[in-house]
Amino acid sequence: MVLAADHIDRLGAILGPQGLLTLPADMVPYESAARYEGGRAAFVARPASTEAVSQLVAYCVRNAIALVPQSGNTGLVGGSTPDDSGTQGVVSLDRLRSTFTFDTYNRSLRVDAGFRLSEINARLEPHGLFFPIDLGADPMAGGMAAANTGGARFLRFGDVRRNTLGLKLVLADENGTVIDCGKELRKDNTGPDWKQLFIGTGGVFGVVTECVFNLERLPRQAATAYLVPRSGEAALCLLNELEERAGTYLSAFEGMSGLAIRHALTHVPSLRNPFPAGEIPGYVILVELSRSWARRGNEQALDAVLEEMLAEIWDLPDAPLLDALIGAPAEMWALRHALSEGAKSAGYVVGLDLSFRRGEVMRFRERASGWLKAAFPQVGICDFGHLGDGGVHFNLVVPHNPDGSVDAKLVARLRSLLTEIAVEEHGGSFSAEHGLGRRNQHFYDRYTPEKLKQMATQLKQATSPGPIGGVRF
Amino acid sequence: MVLAADHIDRLGAILGPQGLLTLPADMVPYESAARYEGGRAAFVARPASTEAVSQLVAYCVRNAIALVPQSGNTGLVGGSTPDDSGTQGVVSLDRLRSTFTFDTYNRSLRVDAGFRLSEINARLEPHGLFFPIDLGADPMAGGMAAANTGGARFLRFGDVRRNTLGLKLVLADENGTVIDCGKELRKDNTGPDWKQLFIGTGGVFGVVTECVFNLERLPRQAATAYLVPRSGEAALCLLNELEERAGTYLSAFEGMSGLAIRHALTHVPSLRNPFPAGEIPGYVILVELSRSWARRGNEQALDAVLEEMLAEIWDLPDAPLLDALIGAPAEMWALRHALSEGAKSAGYVVGLDLSFRRGEVMRFRERASGWLKAAFPQVGICDFGHLGDGGVHFNLVVPHNPDGSVDAKLVARLRSLLTEIAVEEHGGSFSAEHGLGRRNQHFYDRYTPEKLKQMATQLKQATSPGPIGGVRF
Numbered sequence: 001m002v003l004a005a006d007h008i009d010r011l012g013a014i015l016g017p018q019g020l021l022t023l024p025a026d027m028v029p030y031e032s033a034a035r036y037e038g039g040r041a042a043f044v045a046r047p048a049s050t051e052a053v054s055q056l057v058a059y060c061v062r063n064a065i066a067l068v069p070q071s072g073n074t075g076l077v078g079g080s081t082p083d084d085s086g087t088q089g090v091v092s093l094d095r096l097r098s099t100f101t102f103d104t105y106n107r108s109l110r111v112d113a114g115f116r117l118s119e120i121n122a123r124l125e126p127h128g129l130f131f132p133i134d135l136g137a138d139p140m141a142g143g144m145a146a147a148n149t150g151g152a153r154f155l156r157f158g159d160v161r162r163n164t165l166g167l168k169l170v171l172a173d174e175n176g177t178v179i180d181c182g183k184e185l186r187k188d189n190t191g192p193d194w195k196q197l198f199i200g201t202g203g204v205f206g207v208v209t210e211c212v213f214n215l216e217r218l219p220r221q222a223a224t225a226y227l228v229p230r231s232g233e234a235a236l237c238l239l240n241e242l243e244e245r246a247g248t249y250l251s252a253f254e255g256m257s258g259l260a261i262r263h264a265l266t267h268v269p270s271l272r273n274p275f276p277a278g279e280i281p282g283y284v285i286l287v288e289l290s291r292s293w294a295r296r297g298n299e300q301a302l303d304a305v306l307e308e309m310l311a312e313i314w315d316l317p318d319a320p321l322l323d324a325l326i327g328a329p330a331e332m333w334a335l336r337h338a339l340s341e342g343a344k345s346a347g348y349v350v351g352l353d354l355s356f357r358r359g360e361v362m363r364f365r366e367r368a369s370g371w372l373k374a375a376f377p378q379v380g381i382c383d384f385g386h387l388g389d390g391g392v393h394f395n396l397v398v399p400h401n402p403d404g405s406v407d408a409k410l411v412a413r414l415r416s417l418l419t420e421i422a423v424e425e426h427g428g429s430f431s432a433e434h435g436l437g438r439r440n441q442h443f444y445d446r447y448t449p450e451k452l453k454q455m456a457t458q459l460k461q462a463t464s465p466g467p468i469g470g471v472r473f
Numbered sequence: 474m475v476l477a478a479d480h481i482d483r484l485g486a487i488l489g490p491q492g493l494l495t496l497p498a499d500m501v502p503y504e505s506a507a508r509y510e511g512g513r514a515a516f517v518a519r520p521a522s523t524e525a526v527s528q529l530v531a532y533c534v535r536n537a538i539a540l541v542p543q544s545g546n547t548g549l550v551g552g553s554t555p556d557d558s559g560t561q562g563v564v565s566l567d568r569l570r571s572t573f574t575f576d577t578y579n580r581s582l583r584v585d586a587g588f589r590l591s592e593i594n595a596r597l598e599p600h601g602l603f604f605p606i607d608l609g610a611d612p613m614a615g616g617m618a619a620a621n622t623g624g625a626r627f628l629r630f631g632d633v634r635r636n637t638l639g640l641k642l643v644l645a646d647e648n649g650t651v652i653d654c655g656k657e658l659r660k661d662n663t664g665p666d667w668k669q670l671f672i673g674t675g676g677v678f679g680v681v682t683e684c685v686f687n688l689e690r691l692p693r694q695a696a697t698a699y700l701v702p703r704s705g706e707a708a709l710c711l712l713n714e715l716e717e718r719a720g721t722y723l724s725a726f727e728g729m730s731g732l733a734i735r736h737a738l739t740h741v742p743s744l745r746n747p748f749p750a751g752e753i754p755g756y757v758i759l760v761e762l763s764r765s766w767a768r769r770g771n772e773q774a775l776d777a778v779l780e781e782m783l784a785e786i787w788d789l790p791d792a793p794l795l796d797a798l799i800g801a802p803a804e805m806w807a808l809r810h811a812l813s814e815g816a817k818s819a820g821y822v823v824g825l826d827l828s829f830r831r832g833e834v835m836r837f838r839e840r841a842s843g844w845l846k847a848a849f850p851q852v853g854i855c856d857f858g859h860l861g862d863g864g865v866h867f868n869l870v871v872p873h874n875p876d877g878s879v880d881a882k883l884v885a886r887l888r889s890l891l892t893e894i895a896v897e898e899h900g901g902s903f904s905a906e907h908g909l910g911r912r913n914q915h916f917y918d919r920y921t922p923e924k925l926k927q928m929a930t931q932l933k934q935a936t937s938p939g940p941i942g943g944v945r946f
Contacts, residue, residue, distance in 0.1 A: 105709045105832030106863070107716070128717065148662050159660065162635055177924055186862040187632065187828040187905040189621050189673040190913075191921055191946065192929055196669035200662040217720055236578045243580070244601065247690055247765035248721035292720030296781060300771045308769060355660040359578030389659040390579070432660040440663075448664055451650055456665055458935035462928050473664065 003042045003087070007063060011045060011089075014055045019046050019095070030090045032081055033073050039082040041090045048095040050168060050178055050209040056091065057207065058176030061466030067091050067172070068470055069203035071113055071140035075147060076351065079202040079437030079470040093142045096209055102127070107215045108165055108184050113142025113208050120213075129215040132157035136337055142208040148200030150433030152336075155388035156251040156290075157216060159433065160199060166212035167195045171205075172466035184212050197459070202436045204460065204469035217292035219251070223302040224332040225310065226274065226325045227285040232362030234320030235285060238313065239358065239388060241320070242287060245309040249302075252288035253388030254336055255361075260382035263397070264335060264342030271335055274325060281323065285387065286336050288329065336384070340395075343382040347397040348406040350414050354422045355432035358390040364426040368394065368418055379414065391432045394418065423447055437470040444471065476515045476560070480536060484518060484562075487528045492519050492568070503563045506546050506554050513559040521568040523641060523651055523682040529564065530680065531649030534939030540564050540645070541943055542676035544586055544613035548620060549824065552675040552910025552943040566615045569682055575600070580688045581638055581657050586615025586681050593686075602688040605630035609810055615681040621673030623906030625809070628861035629724040629763075630689060632906065633672060639685035640668045644678075645939030657685050670932070675909045677933065677942035690765035692724070696776040697805040698783065699747065699798045700758040705835030707793035708758060711786065712831065712861060714793070715760060718782040722775075725761035726861030727809055728834075733855035736870070737808060737815030744808055747798060754796065758860065759809050761802065809857070813868075816855040820870040821879040823887050827895045828905035831863045837899040841867065841891055852887065864905045867891065896920055910943040917944065 012020045021027050021044040032038020042065070047053045060067050070080035071093040082088035096114035100123065103109070107129065111120060118138045121130045133144060135151035143149075145167060150159045157163065166182030181195035182188060198205050229235040239253055258280045265273050265280070275281065289306050303326055310324050343349050356364055369381055378399055385392035396414055400406055422428035423443075430443040448456075456473035485493045494500050494517040505511020515538070520526045533540050543553035544566040555561040569587035573596065576582070580602065584593060591611045594603045606617060608624035616622075618640060623632045630636065639655030654668035655661060671678050702708040712726055731753045738746050738753070748754065762779050776799055783797050816822050829837055842854050851872055858865035869887055873879055895901035896916075903916040921929075929946035 103830060103832065104713065106830040108830070148666075150660050154660065158635070161666070162631070179922070179924055183900055183902075184830045185828050185902050185905075186831075187623050187627065187859075187864045188902040189906060189908050190902055190904045191909065191917060191925065192674055192678075192932065193621075193634070193669055193672070194925060194928070196666055199666070201665055205665075217716060240577065243690060245766055293718055296773075296778075298773045298777070298781070300769075300773075304771070305769075308771070355658050357576060357579040357581070357657045358659075359576065386660075391660045427656055429656075429658050429661040429663055431663045432658075433662060435662050436664065444664060449652070451652055452664065452667060455667070455935050459665065459932060462931035462935065 003065065007065065008043060010059060011043065011056065014059060015045055015047055015052060019048065019052065020044070021046065030070060030073065030081070030092055033075055033078070039084050040086040041082045042087055044090045044092055046092045046095045049098070050170065053091065053170045053207055053209050054176035054178050056176070057170050057172055057466070058174060060089065061172050061174050061176070064467065065089055066467035069093065069142070069146065069207045069468065071143035072116060072138065074137035074139045075143060075437060076353070076434045077431065077437035078439040079147065079435050080143060081470070083438060091207060093140060093209065096142070099210060103184060106184055108212055109215055110184070110210065110212045111141050112210055113140060115141050117144065124215060125218065128218050130218050131213050132163060132216040133160060136340060141211045145199050145208045145211050146201070146203050147435030148433070150386070150389070150391060152254060152386060153251050154386055154391070155253055156248065161196070163214040164195060164199060164211060165214055167198055167208055168210035169198055169206040169208055172464035172468040182212065197463070200435060202469050202471050204471055204473055205463045207468070219290040219292055220294045221302045222288060222290040222329045223306040224286060224288045224327060224329040225306055226327070226332065227287055227321060228281040228323040229283060229285060230320050230322050232366050235283070235362055235387060236359055237320040238285065241313045241316070242309065245312065246289055249289040249291065250287070251290040252286060254286040254385065255387040255392070256284045256286060256336060256339060256384045257382060258282045258284070259380050260339045260343060260384050260395070261335065263346045263382060264338040267342045267345035268338040271338055274327060274331070274335070286332055339382065339384045343395050343397050346380065347399045348411065350396040350398060350411050352394040352415065352418055352422070353432050353434040354394050354428050354430065355391045356422070356426055356428040358387065360426050360428065361387055361390055361392050364422060364428060365392065367425070368421055371421065372396070376414065419443055441471050476538065480538065481516060483532060484516065484529065487532060488518055488520055488525060492521065492525065493517070494519065503543060503546065503565055504554060506548055506551070512555040512557050514555045514563045515560055517563045517565055519565045519568045522571070523643065526564065526643045526680055526682050527649035527651050529649070530643050530645055530939070531647060533562065534645050534647050534649070537940065538562055539940035542566065542615070542619065542680045542941065544616035545589055545611065547610035547612045548616060548910060549826070549907045550904065550910035551912040552620065552908050553616060554943070556911060564680060566613060566682065569615070572683055576657060579657050581685055582688055583657070583683065583685045584614050585683055586613060588614050590617065597688060598691065601691050603691050604686050605636060605689040606633060609813060614684045618672055618681045618684050619674070619676050620908030621906070623859070623862070623864060625727060625859060626724050627859055627864070628726055629721065634669070636687040637668060637672060637684060638687055640671055640681055641683035642671055642679040642681055645937035645941040655685065670936070673908055675942050675944050677944055677946055678936045680941070692763040692765055693767045694775045695761060695763040695802045696779040697759060697761045697800060697802040698779060699800070699805065700760055700794060701754045701796040702756060702758060703793050703795050705839050708756070708835055708860060709832055710793040711758065714786045714789070715782065718785065719762055722762040722764065722778070723760070724763040725759060727759040727858065728860040728865070729757045729759060729809060729812060729857045730855060731755045731757070732853050733812045733816060733857050733868070734808065736819045736855060737811040740815045740818035741811040744811055747800060747804070747808070759805055812855065812857045816868050816870050819853065820872045821884065823869040823871060823884050825867040825888065825891055825895070826905050826907040827867050827901050827903065828864045829895070829899055829901040831860065833899050833901065834860055834863055834865050837895060837901060838865065840898065841894055844894070849887065892916055914944050
């Protein structure tokens with residue numbers, strides 16, 4: 001125990017018997033996350049109300065005890081787990097589960113930070129509504145706000161930022177000040193839009209305890225196809241041609257590399273190979289059209305609409321399309337969602353969460369692939385991602401050593417060099433939708449202009465001067 | 474001339490012969506705006522580049538000369554014109570007109586602050602794209618960002634905030650520091666999303682000199698109808714029922730009070746009365762469906778779709794609909810867009826730019842109308858607005874005195890009491906989409922929690938400590 005017993009007693013008094021974990025075995029689930037090495041917590045606090053978060057934070061700030069807020073612990077950048085020092089306490093939000101107030105007329109939901117995305121959507125489903133963030137993991141509300149989660153339907157619905165109307169927060173100051181940013185309003189220009197500061201900044205400026213989210217109508221019709229573009233450039237033409245024809249019907253435009261597909265088909269037994277003669281193309285796009293209403297009698301079926309659009313694109317001079325397969329949405333998405341698992345089964349995954357101007361994604365991909373093949377031929381490129389919004393999970397598979405270990409130096413070098421190519425040569429972002437944490441602190445330090453770093457430091461002083469969060473501004 | 478001649482000489486040297494206006498006659502167009510009394514400028518600076526803005530701002534900050542940034546000067550809250558002191562200089566952005574770089578693949582536009590919305594959209598039109606902000610005025614890019622303009626298609630496309638990918642800014646510090654916030658990226662979580670701070674805060678944190686905007690496909694099909702709801706509550710039911718059926722087709726849901734319609738029909742000669750036997754209902758909703766693509770052969774026409782939906786709603790138990798007229802979009806919108814002009818012709822307009830949870834708009838309307846009729850029977854209620862996003866322009870018409878003057882005390886009282894009802898009783902916002910300026914400073918002072926005021930002051934110190942902008946944080 002790094003922390004004085006006296007502090008533990010006081011925290012126990014604030015949080016009650018269920019509210020504080022200090023036994024190593026109890027803390028394990030809170031100490032490490034999905035895709036990276038864990039740390040060690042001084043304690044895990046589980047406050048059950050905003051008021052308790054406030055008291056906890058006030059006590060810790062006054063006593064210079066560092067805190068890391070954590071909700072669903074599904075993050076990928078070390079933003080919500082403690083470091084190795086054993087001096088940081090975890091503030092878990094998993095017991096903040098009282099408020100779930102749903103406003104039909106406003107299409108909005110006020111929800112405590114500890115509800116999971118799947119729970120939120122299961123409760124909304126009978127009302128024909130959902131919180132339109134679509135991703136493989138199952139984060140909690142607070143963490144979605146802190147990471148500004150994106151996902152596979154960003155192209156249609158945007159990210160958490162776009163779908164957040166308000167936040168309640170506890171600032172890491174000596175009073176644990178509670179602030180309300182935004183109400184349930186969609187239009188409100190009465191000062192700085194404070195909630196924006198806390199979205200995507202990993203809890204460094206304060207702990208999100210309650211969110212007001214915008215809701216959307218559930219999709220009622222969907223049609224999907226796999227498209228094989230003639231080239232990288234042609235993939236972008238295809239996007240433009242589809243946007244022109246499908247407008248707001250277009251709800252996903254996801255790229256999948258051939259190797260990522262191959263690993264998924266090899267390692268995930270429930271999948272079947274959908275391609276003619278089983279030949280996997282070098283790059284495949286999953287396109288989805290959807291509508292939020294049930295089909296009317298006079299309305300053309302959505303797969304017929306998609307077929308018609310693809311036929312028109314096929315007939316264009318210099319058609320960007322080599323091949324197209326229309327298929328059942330559930331099956332087509334199953335392959336897409338199995339890509340991460342497939343890559344993990346093939347070796348150690350170096351995940352890069354990048355974004356670019358949309359026209360630059362495939363240029364980066366070609367440049368980076370060429371460089372990798374020449375410099376590190378043993379590394380597999382299993383990229384996939386969200387071409388429709390310029391995002392790409394440029395995931396590399398590094399073979400394990402015979403003893404099961406991985407070449408940590410190579411991993412670090414790949415991460416650093418590819419980020420350099422992405423940011424410096426292609427104007428990209430080193431963190432598209434996974435947020436900020438210890439794992440990308442050095443990229444923040446390296447690529448953030450000095451003036452913006454200064455501003456972030458001053459802003460931190462003005463809001464939450466106490467030591468909180470997984471990244472340092 | 475309040476400012477020392479020495480300063481004027483130095484500013485002239487920075488800005489060049491076309492860049493500085495000091496003759497009273499030249500300054501008049503920059504000293505007052507559309508709907509309110511003007512002020513007096515010490516000078517009008519018209520820099521033609523970000524670099525020149527930077528030099529100007531640096532000089533003024535070092536010499537404690539107050540500045541007010543102004544672009545299209547279409548604002549309604551006194552955010553971009555000088556006060557009466559004659560000590561403030563106007564920084565007009567109307568010569569910032571070099572950059573207009575359009576990225577097809579990215580559906581984005583990098584544009585200097587001095588381009589008007591109408592120019593932007595005229596240039597984009599041949600490409601089938603537009604910047605999806607729809608309003609009566611014709612602001613410039615910089616001011617749209619500073620005011621976070623909303624408009625009549627918010628329901629579908631959102632506000633300027635949602636459609637801004639990046640901003641270039643000059644901070645009001647001693648160096649006139651230039652910062653770039655956001656690039657052309659749609660996904661980027663690499664630190665605080667700084668651009669958010671400058672959107673909707675009226676230039677207090679810095680001068681926007683360049684914007685990167687998201688573009689959308691132009692509508693290619695539209696269908697509109699006037700709906701008469703059974704009651705205030707029924708108007709909201711109608712919104713829900715239409716959202717359920719039309720999904721992303723629904724692009725406008727605008728409320729218009731009967732008196733506003735009456736004044737428009739009386740005072741705008743080009744309009745014809747569309748209602749059966751000329752009888753104007755107490756409240757009318759303009760609903761629009763639209764699609765961004767040309768109609769395909771197999772596709773049902775949009776007015777037939779609308780008719781079908783309305784028939785379904787008509788058949789509901791307790792149908793919320795009393796009457797419905799389907800008509801030509803151009804004509805139906807012409808009436809909607811004439812409401813402001815109609816009210817102005819009828820008397821002095823007290824404009825309140827409010828927003829609420831969507832379900833609360835009609836409740837506020839009923840409460841406020843009842844109170845007004847009892848307390849101030851001479852005041853006409855010409856409200857209209859954006860029911861689909863909870864916004865309402867609660868505009869009152871106060872009769873002019875026989876000598877053409879207006880009862881200024883009554884105007885101030887109406888503004889204050891109605892804002893009080895809106896904010897305190899109905900949880901509304903005192904500035905939905907017109908932004909912040911001198912005209913609503915006292916509401917900011919009154920309704921902003923102390924902690925948020927403190928944070929705004931500290932943030933101001935961290936970014937633009939110099940005296941700039943029409944509002945004080």
